[in-house]
Amino acid sequence: MDSVKVIEIKKSIFESNEIDADSLRGELKAKGVFLLNLMSSPGSGKTTTLVRTIGLLKDKLRIAVMEADIDSDVDALKIKEATGVASIQLHTGGMCHLDAEMTRQGLDNVPLDGLDLVILENVGNLVCPAEFDTGACCNAMILSVPEGHDKPLKYPLMFQVCDLVLINKTDVLPYFDFDLEKCREYIHLRNPKARVIPICAKTGEGVDAFAQWLLEEVTKWKN
């Protein structure tokens, strides 16, 4: 007779990733390297913001960048050309997010011993990257003005997992019905502790506040 045996598993598919992420964070802590996971929709200004920010910090911190893209190395080249810091491209092989295992593989190509800060530009997507802990020490996201102030209501998990929200492209505020105060309110509904900093990556306005935040977080992490 063909008997069927049932084995109960009851395991979330996120569970192994969370274990991997915690162990990666532990290793980074031991090495004194701070990993920032930067997320957003496509085109909200991650690369432009990074170029500006690295310009302000590269004399104070030793920095490298990991660019996660489904399939190109445009951003990695742009960072290298514009800032001179090491940048590597991670191809996600069609995946819509990075998990801790993929992040670790990327970090294997970065000379961690000589670094203070690694910034990961995650895949442009507001859903999946929020579900997978990369092992980063802090999560930050960029919401750009043309996307609208109601995004925290539509993608609650993304705002819940971020320690910092940058609101970018403030130069175009006059042309959109984006309500900055409402946006802050919606973000804090999802995450009362989130820091919110409006910036304009195009002109550099506000980017110094982000750089300052980052410098403080890196310093805290190393102590």
Add this chain to the structure above:
Amino acid sequence: MHELGIVFYIIRDVKEAAREHGVEHVKTVVMNIGEVSTVVPEYLTDCWRWAADKEDLLRGCELRCNLLPALTTCNACGAQYPTVQHGIQCPHCGSKDTVLKCGNEIEIKEIEV
């Protein structure tokens, strides 16, 4: 594609469970999928068929999805309501201060061997 990535995580975890239990072939994998988990069960089973048949352990193995309802609790009035119908705003008092209680599960419930 989102669902294919999820399938690879399921395969990884099922392989591990099979190894622990000394199982050589799995007949069925039963999943609990929350209504707002961002996974579309039909896409998941399509991706599953393609990926599972490449593994000896899982050749011909069926993936079954139990759909779990999503419920949200209102912090303002304490009511609980179905998330898919009303979204983030409480239908009882109008507050947007609400939290998802359940419905985002992507969980392997059991395997049949």
